[in-house]
Amino acid sequence: MKNSSVVLVSSQSSSKILKECFESLINLAEHELWVSVEFIHGFDSFWVPTPKEELSALSDIGIIDIGDDQEMIHKIGSLAHEIGHVLHDQSRLLSPVQETMFSETIAWILGYNWCLDRGVEIEKNEYQAQMLEALMLYKRELEWI
Numbered sequence: 144m145k146n147s148s149v150v151l152v153s154s155q156s157s158s159k160i161l162k163e164c165f166e167s168l169i170n171l172a173e174h175e176l177w178v179s180v181e182f183i184h185g186f187d188s189f190w191v192p193t194p195k196e197e198l199s200a201l202s203d204i205g206i207i208d209i210g211d212d213q214e215m216i217h218k219i220g221s222l223a224h225e226i227g228h229v230l231h232d233q234s235r236l237l238s239p240v241q242e243t244m245f246s247e248t249i250a251w252i253l254g255y256n257w258c259l260d261r262g263v264e265i266e267k268n269e270y271q272a273q274m275l276e277a278l279m280l281y282k283r284e285l286e287w288i
């Protein structure tokens with residue numbers, strides 16, 4: 144079911160709204176996707192799936208680490224992206240395709256739509272900018288290998 148009231152968040156939103164939306168998305172992710180969201184030092188965020196052999200009926204399927212040294216709007220964008228990785232891993236259609244640029248791109252898209260469906264619309268220009276910056280870093284990293 145789609146949420147009928149959507150909150151638009153951007154770097155211009157009040158810190159109260161940003162914090163509320165961030166916390167609400169964390170709660171939804173933890174309850175719907177069986178992940179645990181934690182904070183780590185630095186700018187970077189990660190999706191760390193629980194190794195298959197350690198999975199049990201009661202365990203989380205993995206941990207989303209969010210870098211604490213980011214603007215709140217970027218923390219929300221990073222959370223959306225890492226949620227997108229979880230959705231990609233769970234997708235019967237998409238999960239077999241694990242090529243880096245594909246999975247990085249699809250994670251930004253899947254995560255954005257997941258948040259939007261749950262009532263949080265991340266301002267699209269800012270989200271695109273964050274996405275493009277992250278994708279450029281990956282592209283450069285791959286070119287170096």
Ligand SMILES: [Zn+2]
Nearest residue numbers: 224228247250
């Ligand atoms: Zn990623």
